Amino acid sequence: MPVVIDMEKCGKIKDCSGEGLCIKVCEQGALIEEDGELVLVPEKCDDCDICIQSCPNQAISKKS
Amino acid sequence: MDTLVRDGDQKRSLSFRKDKCVGCGICTDICPTEALKLGPLVPIARGLVDMDYVNSDKDNCALCGLCAASCPFDALEFTINDVNIKDHEAYPQWKHTASIDDETCIYCKACETACPRDAITVTRDLPIRSKLVSGEIEIDEETCIHCGICEELCPAEAITLNKEDITAPEISIDKDKCVYCLVCKRACPVTAIKAACRTCSYGVYEIDPADAEISGNAFIVDDQCINCGWCQEICPVDAAEVSKPFEGEITYIDDFECKGDSCHACMDICPCNAISIVDGKSVIEPKFCVLCGACAKACPQNGIVIKREKINLENVRSKSWKKQMDKLAEAGSK
Structure with missing residues (x-):
């Protein structure tokens, strides 16, 4: 099951203290930037969960 | 922190x-x-x-x-x-601890290459090559036509032909580079290359063991070593010891x-x-x-x-x- 992003916690990438670290750590291309916001491409997510542990805002999780 | x-x-x-x-x-x-x-x-x-x-x-x-x-x-x-x-x-x-025994080490540098922390430095002094080859060559300047065939063929790049002055070209051999393979001699169109084989002259081919000796030093920087054991594992002569x-x-x-x-x-x-x-x-x-x-x-x-x-x-x-x-x-x- 792909990860879930809490958009309220995530906010704009320009405001992220990790400067979009989740996008950088995801090598599957399941997290991308669109118009300054984080977008999940669920079919590419491999459930490796690296994004979860790297997100400085705790905005990514496995539960909705 | x-x-x-x-x-x-x-x-x-x-x-x-x-x-x-x-x-x-x-x-x-x-x-x-x-x-x-x-x-x-x-x-x-x-x-x-x-x-x-x-x-x-x-x-x-x-x-x-x-x-x-x-x-x-x-x-x-x-x-x-x-x-x-x-x-x-x-x-x-x-x-x-981690150590490399200098007595046993043959300075092959395998540990230096394998070490994931770049903690090992191996330096070595190699023998002089000319003392280890089985003979030497000479070029007869009188016969030589300075065609440059030997220079082009020499695998050790030991022959240099200087044609700066076209009227007086010079050919020279770097004896430190020559490995006495005799490719030049066989290729020379005018047989200007003479070979002096040590085996033929003295009947036996012997190298003074002292001339073939390799000395060196293998050193582990303690500050960088994390005792992973790569050096110990890769060393072909078991000179590295890691705990x-x-x-x-x-x-x-x-x-x-x-x-x-x-x-x-x-x-x-x-x-x-x-x-x-x-x-x-x-x-x-x-x-x-x-x-x-x-x-x-x-x-x-x-x-x-x-x-x-x-x-x-x-x-x-x-x-x-x-x-x-x-x-x-x-x-x-x-």
Whole structure:
């Protein structure tokens, strides 16, 4: 099951203290930037969960 | 991580050496006041963020020094009245070592290449080549037509033809480069090349063993060595000897669903180059593992289990420290 992003916690990438670290750590291309916001491409997510542990805002999780 | 200092009856200081920290989290596990925290391991290991693996909370730190005493990599330095506790008889001492025996070493440089920390430097003095070849050549300038065929063919690039002055070309042989292969002699269209074979002249082909001697030096920089055992494993003459900080085993949890190529967090963080991804799964080579536990901390699936049966740390006099150190026996969960 792909990860879930809490958009309220995530906010704009320009405001992220990790400067979009989740996008950088995801090598599957399941997290991308669109118009300054984080977008999940669920079919590419491999459930490796690296994004979860790297997100400085705790905005990514496995539960909705 | 900032240096923490407290002045009281004693001056106590805890400082962090970023270049030595591998992100294993032994210090964060052992800290009795939870004053140390790990940063985002995988992004740091991949160079995506410039942060220290360890951060300290100065309000919580009691400056007890347990973290520094427990770090097998000397990444935390604790001093009392400016004396490093490593040099203090009342404090624990790590017993892991790494050495290369100069008597046995043949200076092949295999360890230097294999060392994942660039901690080994091998220098060597090679014999003079001309003393090891079985003969030498000469060019008869009178006969030579300076065609340059020998120069072009010489595999050792030992022949130089200087045609700057077209009316008086010069040909020369660098005897230090010539390997006496005789390709030049066979190719010369005017038989201007003469060969003097030592075997033919003296009947036997003998090289003074002293001329063939190789001397050198293999040196481990203790500050960079993490005792992973690569040098010991790769050395063809068993000149390298390594003892590790922990004895025990590293395994995966039973129902581990390794994400392999998608993740490779373990491989990226491993300071020992002991982990690779094979057929989409993490594979650990225990020979090179120091059981530091960085991979277990980095694995997003919590799939790696470290079991430490013995800690090569001696002179742990404090019972409370001993008790706290026993917590290092099993690592894996965060």
